[in-house]
Amino acid sequence: MKQYHEDEFGHFNLGNMAIPADLSNRHYQAMQTEAAAGRAEILRYNGPTISELASEKIHTLNAACSAVITGGFISTALGANHRYSSTLDDQVNIAGNVQDAQLGEDNVHGCYDTSNVKDYRLHTPKQMIQVGRDLKVHKLAALQKANALKVEVATAVDAKDSPALSAINWT
Numbered sequence: 001m002k003q004y005h006e007d008e009f010g011h012f013n014l015g016n017m018a019i020p021a022d023l024s025n026r027h028y029q030a031m032q033t034e035a036a037a038g039r040a041e042i043l044r045y046n047g048p049t050i051s052e053l054a055s056e057k058i059h060t061l062n063a064a065c066s067a068v069i070t071g072g073f074i075s076t077a078l079g080a081n082h083r084y085s086s087t088l089d090d091q092v093n094i095a096g097n098v099q100d101a102q103l104g105e106d107n108v109h110g111c112y113d114t115s116n117v118k119d120y121r122l123h124t125p126k127q128m129i130q131v132g133r134d135l136k137v138h139k140l141a142a143l144q145k146a147n148a149l150k151v152e153v154a155t156a157v158d159a160k161d162s163p164a165l166s167a168i169n170w171t
Contacts, residue, residue: 006021012031012042053162053165061168065170072085080114100125102129106124108122
């Protein structure tokens with residue numbers, strides 16, 4: 001008995017032939033006639049639609065972007081690599097310290113050295129402004145990467161290309 005498999009786009013596949021679910025299509029009509037006569041079986045697709053897969057992919061990309069942004073960043077503002085935390089609270093604290101730096105004030109701000117030792121180190125106004133700039137560059141890079149991947153998702157959806165959609169990942 002022939003088996004027609006419906007895909008996530010509403011097409012029915014028999015071998016390498018894709019038959020759209022269109023009553024004016026003669027292949028679709030023949031498929032329906034064969035199924036009604038008991039000579040073929042129609043296996044309906046019950047998985048997620050490409051729109052649902054895309055929505056899930058966008059959610060995953062947003063979560064990855066957020067994790068990168070809030071996962072810390074490196075700045076050389078103190079003359080060597082130091083890692084700064086960048087949770088939302090940390091970002092607010094850095095912004096406040098940058099504002100103080102613009103008024104010419106020194107700041108004490110926590111960061112990790114290359115031995116992963118956290119200490120609250122003195123930052124000159126110029127150093128603190130550089131930390132703020134480095135945070136901005138870090139965030140912008142993550143946001144731009146997320147946007148580029150979302151464009152790839154839209155392209156895959158427009159092309160109805162599930163394998164391409166599945167292959168899009170934050171790496």
